[in-house]
Amino acid sequence: MEIIQIIGIAIISTILCLFIKKDRPEFANFIAITAGVIILLSVILKLNFIVEEINKLADRANIPSMYISLIIKLIGIAYIMEFAVSLCKDCGENNIASKLEFGGKIIIMSMSFPILLSIIDAIIGIIP
Numbered sequence: 001m002e003i004i005q006i007i008g009i010a011i012i013s014t015i016l017c018l019f020i021k022k023d024r025p026e027f028a029n030f031i032a033i034t035a036g037v038i039i040l041l042s043v044i045l046k047l048n049f050i051v052e053e054i055n056k057l058a059d060r061a062n063i064p065s066m067y068i069s070l071i072i073k074l075i076g077i078a079y080i081m082e083f084a085v086s087l088c089k090d091c092g093e094n095n096i097a098s099k100l101e102f103g104g105k106i107i108i109m110s111m112s113f114p115i116l117l118s119i120i121d122a123i124i125g126i127i128p
Helices: 002-021 025-044 047-060 065-090 094-126
Strands: none
Touching (some): 025 065, 065 094
């Protein structure tokens, strides 16, 4: 029941933040960031199983591992960027959050370009 632990961490951290925010808002931000990192680290270990299963499916479907690896990296970047943007917003740094989000989108776009090129090559190969 790891979900109960994660929810417990979130609820306790939220209550602590509410009590501390009045007197020491900087400590409330620290508690929120710490709780977020603890939650992230506790669930990130679960991703190994998912990645292994996706790789097995890709092998059975004869999909090149380069594409699967790239897609998994892109999904990981999207999740990590969303987490970082949320942390920035929680701390009241909306300007930094928007720049971070923009940067993440550019990184994802540039990393996905090889997949786009291979799709275009496949389409060109089909058309006589």
